[in-house]
Amino acid sequence: MSDGGVVSDEAVSDGGDGGDLEHLLALQDLDTSVTQLQHRRDGLPEALGLTGVEAQLRALASEQADATARRAALTATQKELEEQIAVITERRGALEQRMYAATGSSGRDLQAMSDEVRHLTDRRSELEEQELVSMMEQDPIEAELAALQERATPLEQEAQVLRAQLTAAQHEIDDALAEAIEARTAAAARVPTALADRYETLRARLKGTGAARLIKSHCDGCHLELSSAEVERIRSLPPGEIATCEQCGRILVPV
Numbered sequence: 001m002s003d004g005g006v007v008s009d010e011a012v013s014d015g016g017d018g019g020d021l022e023h024l025l026a027l028q029d030l031d032t033s034v035t036q037l038q039h040r041r042d043g044l045p046e047a048l049g050l051t052g053v054e055a056q057l058r059a060l061a062s063e064q065a066d067a068t069a070r071r072a073a074l075t076a077t078q079k080e081l082e083e084q085i086a087v088i089t090e091r092r093g094a095l096e097q098r099m100y101a102a103t104g105s106s107g108r109d110l111q112a113m114s115d116e117v118r119h120l121t122d123r124r125s126e127l128e129e130q131e132l133v134s135m136m137e138q139d140p141i142e143a144e145l146a147a148l149q150e151r152a153t154p155l156e157q158e159a160q161v162l163r164a165q166l167t168a169a170q171h172e173i174d175d176a177l178a179e180a181i182e183a184r185t186a187a188a189a190r191v192p193t194a195l196a197d198r199y200e201t202l203r204a205r206l207k208g209t210g211a212a213r214l215i216k217s218h219c220d221g222c223h224l225e226l227s228s229a230e231v232e233r234i235r236s237l238p239p240g241e242i243a244t245c246e247q248c249g250r251i252l253v254p255v
C-alpha cells in the first residue's frame with residue numbers, strides 16, 4: 001500500500017498547479033456528454049415507435065401484394081375468356097350470315113352450319129358463366145384490399161409524423177453533439193500529451209471514463225468508497241502528483 005496509486009513520473013504529472021487535472025476533468029465531462037448524446041441518439045423513442053409502425057406496414061404491404069396478385073390472376077383469366085367469347089361471337093356471326101345468304105346451299109350444309117351455331121352458342125354460354133364466376137371472385141378481393149388500405153392509411157400517417165419527429169430529435173442531438181465535440185477538441189488541447197494519452201488508454205479500457213472525481217471518500221468512476229487512510233494520502237499529495245483509484249484504476253482528482 002505504499003505509492004501504488006500514485007504516479008510521480010514527471011511526464012504525466014499535473015504540472016504543479018492543479019490546472020491540468022481541472023482541464024482533464026473538463027475533458028472527461030465533455031466526453032461523457034458526447035457518449036450520453038450518442039446513446040440518446042441511438043435510443044430515441046421515436047425510432048422505436050417508427051420501427052414498430054414500419055413493421056406493421058410491411059406486414060400489410062405483404063397482404064396487399066398477395067391480394068393484388070390474386071386479383072391480377074382473376075383479371076387475366078377474365079381477359080382470356082373475353083377474347084375466347086369474342087372469337088366465338090365473330091365465328092357465329094359469320095356462320096349466321098352465310099346461313100341467311102345461303103339460298104343455294106344444300107340442306108346438309110345448312111344443317112351442319114346450324115349445328116355449329118348451336119354448339120358455339122352453348123360454348124359461349126359456358127365461357128360467359130366462367131367469366132361471371134371470375135368477376136364475382138374479384139369482389140371479395142376488392143373488399144379485402146379496401147380494408148387493408150383502411151388499416152394502412154392511419155399507420156402511414158403515423159409513420160410520417162414519427163419520421164418528422166425523429167428527424168427533428170436527431171437534428172437537435174446532432175447540433176448538441178457538434179457543439180460538445182468542438183468543446184471537447186478545445187479541452188483536449190489544454191491537457192498535456194502524456195496525461196491525455198494515459199487518460200485515453202484508461203478511457204478505452206474503462207467504459208469511457210478515464211478520470212474520476214474523489215468526492216468525500218468515494219470515487220465517482222467506480223462508485224466505491226476508499227479507505228480513510230487512502231483518502232487522506234491522496235488529499236495530501238503535492239500538487240504535481242497524480243493519483244489513481246486503487247479500485248478501478250482511473251485517474252482520481254480530489255474535489
Ligand SMILES: [Zn+2]
Pocket residue numbers: 212219220221222223224245246247248249250
Ligand atoms: Zn474508482
